[in-house]
Each structure stands twice: as structure tokens, then as C-alpha cells.
Amino acid sequence: MNQSRRQALKTSGAFATLVSLGIVTQSQAQAAIDQVNFQGKSLEEALKAIGGQPASSDQITVVSPDIAENGAVVPVGATSKLPNTTEIYLIVEKNPTPLAAAFMIPAGTASEVQTRLKMGQSTNVVAVVKADGKLYSAVKETKVTLGGCGG
Numbered sequence: 001m002n003q004s005r006r007q008a009l010k011t012s013g014a015f016a017t018l019v020s021l022g023i024v025t026q027s028q029a030q031a032a033i034d035q036v037n038f039q040g041k042s043l044e045e046a047l048k049a050i051g052g053q054p055a056s057s058d059q060i061t062v063v064s065p066d067i068a069e070n071g072a073v074v075p076v077g078a079t080s081k082l083p084n085t086t087e088i089y090l091i092v093e094k095n096p097t098p099l100a101a102a103f104m105i106p107a108g109t110a111s112e113v114q115t116r117l118k119m120g121q122s123t124n125v126v127a128v129v130k131a132d133g134k135l136y137s138a139v140k141e142t143k144v145t146l147g148g149c150g151g
Contacts, residue, residue: 046091046099047128054128054135057082062127062140068119071144076100077114078127078138085111087130094123119144 040046047053063077078088088111090101095118103113111129122143129136 040099043093043098050089051135054137057136060127060129060138062125062138064125064140064142067143069145071119073116074119076117076125080111080129082131085129085131088113089128091126092117092119092123094121
């Protein structure tokens with residue numbers, strides 16, 4: 001058992017105890033645990049936090065502009081045609097904390113998400129989808145410009 005798994009078990013156990021005692025709510029405990037996943041500083045750390053290296057899939061579409069004129073608010077999204085999609089993650093490769101968004105997809109709903117993310121520079125946007133317990137991904141490059149004059 002490696003150190004990170006051991007630490008995860010300790011943390012989960014501690015939060016379970018706090019929830020059972022009524023000191024924190026289940027939502028507060030889940031938010032604290034999820035915050036750890038967003039701490040990674042590289043693409044590899046972000047992928048490790050969500051479960052490992054995904055396989056590439058043509059059933060996933062990354063929705064992001066080819067050129068973003070304002071890196072402070074870039075519209076980004078993902079669509080999955082994979083059956084039994086349960087989670088969608090958006091990763092901005094060159095951001096200081098690459099894991100930018102995580103979405104839990106309830107059963108019976110469309111596997112499509114959209115949000116606005118901050119990008120400091122031109123980078124790849126990676127959409128990672130969890131379907132049937134396996135990870136799949138798609139990548140799209142987005143160029144960030146200053147005033148729309150090129151990237």
C-alpha cells in the first residue's frame with residue numbers, strides 16, 4: 001500500500017467519523033476530499049487524481065474555441081456519446097492547477113457539460129470521461145490571444 005493510498009484511507013475514515021458524529025455534513029466532507037484532487041500541478045498529477053491514464057476515444061468531443069480572445073473567460077465543454085457516462089473532467093494542461101472542473105453525471109441525463117475557464121496561455125484542453133468504470137479522453141488545442149491578434 002503506497003503512502004498516498006494510506007493517506008486517502010486515513011482522511012476518508014476521519015471524515016466518516018465526523019459525519020457520523022454530526023460535526024460536519026456529508027456535503028462538507030465530500031467537498032474537503034474533492035479539494036485534494038484539484039491540488040495537482042501537472043497533467044500527470046491531475047490524471048492520477050482522477051484515476052489514471054485514460055484511453056483515447058472518438059466518442060468524446062471537446063467544445064472549445066480554436067482561438068480565445070480573452071483567456072479570462074474561455075467557454076469550454078465536453079460531450080460524451082459513451083453509454084453509462086458517470087463523470088466528466090476538464091483539464092487545462094498548462095494552467096497552474098490543470099484539473100479545472102469535475103462533473104458528476106446522474107443516470108438518465110445527457111452527457112454534456114459546459115462552463116467558462118481561465119487560461120493563461122495557449123494550451124490543450126483535455127476532457128476525461130468515466131464510463132462503465134473506465135477512463136476515456138479527447139484533446140483539443142485552444143490558442144489564447146491578447147485582443148485577438150494571433151497566438
